[in-house]
Amino acid sequence: MATNKRLPFVTFRTRVRDETVDGTNPYRWEDKTTDDYFGSKRVMLFSLPGAFTPTCSTYQLPDFEKLYDEFEKQGIEAVYCLSVNDAFVMNAWGKALKLEKVKLIPDGSGEFTRKMGMLVAKDNLGFGMRSWRYAAVVNDGVVEHWFEEEGLSDNCASDPYGVSSPQNILEALKCLRVASAP
Template identity: 45%
Template sequence: MIQLGNSIPAVSVTLVTKDGQEATTADTLFAGKKVVLFAVPGAFTPTCSAHHLPGFVVLADEIKAKGVDMIACISVNDAFVMRAWGEQQNAEAITMIADGAGAFTKALGLEMETGDFGGMRSQRYAMIIDNGVVKQLNVEAPKQFEVSKAEAVLAAL
């Protein structure tokens, strides 16, 4: 599993943009920026839709006031799903990232098998990245939602 002080891997991800989608690599996307990245097991799922993403939407201005250049949400979903979910959640302040095949999630060592829920998904986590280097990593215990919520990240900043 990725550790504090490790660099974000050069793995392909899909950035959801206003005009569609853009293929990029995670290391390029996060280079030269202070980023809060949080991952959810799935878009449109109960905790993710009712609490995780909305918490970052509500606290986006406060988080960015701490010197954060980008707040990003990633999930093992395709770009079309991430776009629809972001629109449904009014997440204009959040950069939505699709990890369709789970390559980024696997490269971090943060994948989990969920069986019939959706197969391989990401564990729930939040990290603070500074110029491509992991400075804070909060991985949730199974079926928990405490250390990766927006309030915990804001307190860590």
């Protein structure tokens, strides 16, 4: 996706904790839209192939969590991780990683990812349709900066990771801030 493009409007089906719900699973469905997540604020969005996968669980998501405060210093108000996984999987993954700062967005049907042009087949890994790895700084629903891994393709033999790493993005944001300083 190019910079200065508006994110596609979709509705995400999420599960949120609600103590008024009886039983051992106190969650309820809540629809959230693109505007709910990305409107009226400057945020970091990153997307990855899947919850509980090695690179995503060992490096990418944990490093965004660790560097969250550094993103705030660059004017980022929230950090969102999106994956083509359902709300149950995303909630379990967040709990397993003990996330406190990064928020997870379930794109269970892949609608947002498809409309972003980032939906790829990963049948070679037994995944089906998933997101290509990318990140974006989004300001009021519009892409301000775009970081996409090379080689976007179906059934890619490799899993490139570097361009969309939090370390790379922070370095780019710091350079941009210095370049735009008076």
